[in-house]
Amino acid sequence: MPVKDSAPQRSHTTPEVLAPPVCRSAGSVLSVNDVSLETVSELLTQATVLEQEDPLKRARRLAKRRIALLFYESSTRTRTSFELAAKGLGADTTLVSSLSSSIEKGETLKDTGLTLRALGAEAIILRHPSSGAPWLLERETGLPVLNAGDGMHEHPSQALLDLRTMLAHLRPGVETVTADTLAGVTVTIVGDILHSRVARSNMLLLPKLGAKVVLCGPRELLPELAAQAGPGIEIERDFLKAIRQSHVVMMLRIQAERLAGLQLDLEDYKAGYQLTQERLAAHAPKALVMHPGPIIRGLELTGEVADGPQSLILEQVHHGVAVRMALVNRALTSHSEKAGA
C-alpha cells in the first residue's frame, strides 16, 4: 500500500463508549460519585439524628440484621467505626479478614462474597487492596456494598466524615448541602496523592459543594494529570504557598506499602512538605488541620501539630461513627429498583 507523506488528521464518528451495563444495588456507596448532594444532605442529617438518639431505641433500628465486614487490609479506625456504627444500630456484625479465613486458602472475592450472602449477610463493608474490587463484589453478590477503601481508588465514607468535620467548624449547623455550601473555601491536600484513596474521594466530593481543592506534593507523588480528575482541582507544588491560601490543610501519610519500588528521600520530603508548628503559625495560623490517619509523627507532620489546637484529627475519628451509622442504615433500608430499571 502506498504511504502518504503525511497523515492528515480527520475526525471520525466513533462508537459511543457504551459503558457495560452495571447492575447496582440501592444503598451501595462505592464512590463519592454514587451520592448526590441530596443524598449527602440526607446522610448528614441522619448522622445527627442517629448520634443523638437514645442508644436503646437506636439499637432497634437494625436489630439482629446481619452485616459482614470483609477486610483484606489492616485497619483500625475504619473497621472499628463501621463495626461500632453497625452494632449501635443493633445489627449483628461479623468480621472476615484476609488472614485467618479461607481467603488464605485461595478463595476468590466472588466466592467469599457469595458465602457471606449465604450466611445471611444483608450488606458487606469491604476494604480491599485492589482498586475497583467493590464493583466486583456488588455485581457478584447483588448486595449493597459499602466501600471502606479500595486500593488507590476511593474511600467515600472518609470523605463524608471529613466533610462533616469541616462543616462543624466552617458552617456550623449546616446539614443540607448545596453546590455553594463551601464556596470560598480552599482545602489543600498534601503529600502522597498518587496512592491516596482519601485524596481521590475528597477531591471529587468537595468541589461539588463549591470548595476549591488544591493538591500539593512532589511530582513522584502527585502527577500533573491529577488536576484532570474532576472540576475545581488545582495543583500548587509550593507547600507554603498552598497552606497560605487554605482554610483546611489535609495531610496524608506516605504509603510505604504502595510505593512499589519508588525511591523517595524522606529528608527531602520533610524539608519540603512536613507540617510543623513554625510553618503553621507563620503561614496558616487559622487553618484547620486534618489527617485521615494513621499519622506518622515526625514525618508528614510533627507531634506538636497533631496534638495542637488547630488539629481536628481525633474529631474526624469521632465523626466517623455517626457518618457510618447513616451509611449502614441507608444500605439496609434502601430498596433496589426493580430488575431492568
Add this chain to the structure above:
Amino acid sequence: MILIRGGHLIDPAASMDALKDIVLKDGRVVEIADPGRSNLGKVKTGAEVQIIEAKGLIVAPGLVDIHVHLREPGQGHKETIATGTAAAAAGGFTSVAAMPNTTPTNDTPEITRWMQAPERGASVRVFPIGAATRAIKGEVLNDYAALKAAGVVAVTDDGHPILKDSIMREVLINATRQGLSVIQHAEDTRLTGGCSMNAGATAFRLGLRGMPPEAEYGLVERDIRLVTELSMNGKGDKNGNRPHLHVAHTSTAQAVAAVRQARRNGLRVTCEVAPHHFLLTEEHVGAYDTNAKMNPPLRSAADRDAMIQGILDGVVDAIATDHAPHASHEKEVEFERAPNGITGLESALGLSLRWLHHEWKLPLGRVLSLLSAQPAALLGLRGRGTLTVGSFADVVIFDPKQEWVFHARDSKSKSKNTPFDGWTMQGKIHWTISEGRVVFSAGA
C-alpha cells in the same frame, strides 16, 4: 467438488471485483469463470458437485488472522485448537497463526508438529509461530531452521518482549537467515510493572497503575534502530535477505508514526492493529470491566484515532484479532488480578465492515485485503489470502449488507470474554470453506 455460483468475487490480491463462478476441487481453486460459464461440463459424469448459491453475496478469500492464542498445548480450559479454529471458521477465518505462549511454550519442532496434527481437530489451517527464545525468557535463541522445517511461519516471544538489544539483534539475524519474520509484542516491561490499563487521567481517577505509551513506542523505535543497522542499506545479508520486523497489535499513535517513518526509509517493518484498538478507548474500562483489560491496553481517543487513520492511509498492514480466550472464572476477579486479553475471531469481520467500511468508507476490497491478502503476504503464506486458480480453496461467503447482533453466549470459542457482546455487526457470514471443506455454514 464445489461450485460457488452467482456470487460477487472480490479478490484484492488479483484485483478481481466482479460477478464470477468459482470451482473448488481437491482443496484448490480450479476455475474462475463468468457466471454460468464454468467448464463443469468437462468434469467426468457422476462426480459429486455441491452447489453453493451465492447470488447477492460477496465471495472472498478466507480471512487470515496472524495473531491468535489457541492455548494448546496446556491451557485447554481456555481454548483448544479445535474450539479456537471452530470460532475462526465462524468468523470467516481459514488461516490462523498461533502464538507460542502455550504451556509449554512452542520452542520445538515436536510441539510445532503436534499443533498441526490431524488429532487436534482443527477446522481451519493453523500456522504455528515459534518462540524466539527458549521458554520465551529472552535469553537463549531457539533452533529456527528446525522450527521452520516443522512449519513455523515466524518467531516471537509474544507477551514477553525481548528487551536486551543483543538478544533482539541475534533474533533478527537468525530469523532473517531462515527467511522468518520476527514479531514483537512491543512493551518495555520495565515501565509497566503492576500496571493494568493505559496511563493517563482515567487510570489516575480509577486508582490503577498505568502503562505509559512510551513503553510501546520506545521498544518499537529500538527495534527499528536494530533493523536499520541490520538492513545494510537495503542490501540485506549475503543471501539478500532483509530483516522483517512485524509490530504486533500496535496501539499508540507514536508507534504507528515510527512504522510509517521506517517504511519511508525503505525498511521491512510492518504492523497490525486489533479491532478493539481502532474502536475502543480507555474509557471503556468503565466500572472495572475485565473484558476491557488487554495488553496493550485500550488507549486514549487520540491513539484510537491514529489507528483508524493508519488503517485508512495504508500504513497499517493487517487487522489481527489477538484472540485471547480466558475462562470466565479467570476474568471474574479484581481488575488488577484479571488476565489480559479478549476473544476476537467471531467479531473481527463484522466490526471491520460495520466501522471501517460502512462508517469510515474504506472500500470493501481494502477491508478484505487487510483481513486476508496483506496478512498472508506479510507472513509468506503461499496460496492463502487469494482465490486465483491454484490457490487453496479457502473461501468466505457473506452478505455485506446484513446487520446482526453478536452474542458472546453463541460463540464457538470456549471462552466468552469479549467487550463486544451485544454489539451490532455488519456482514453476515453464510459459508466458510477451508481447503475445499465447508467448515461453517450459517444454517448449521
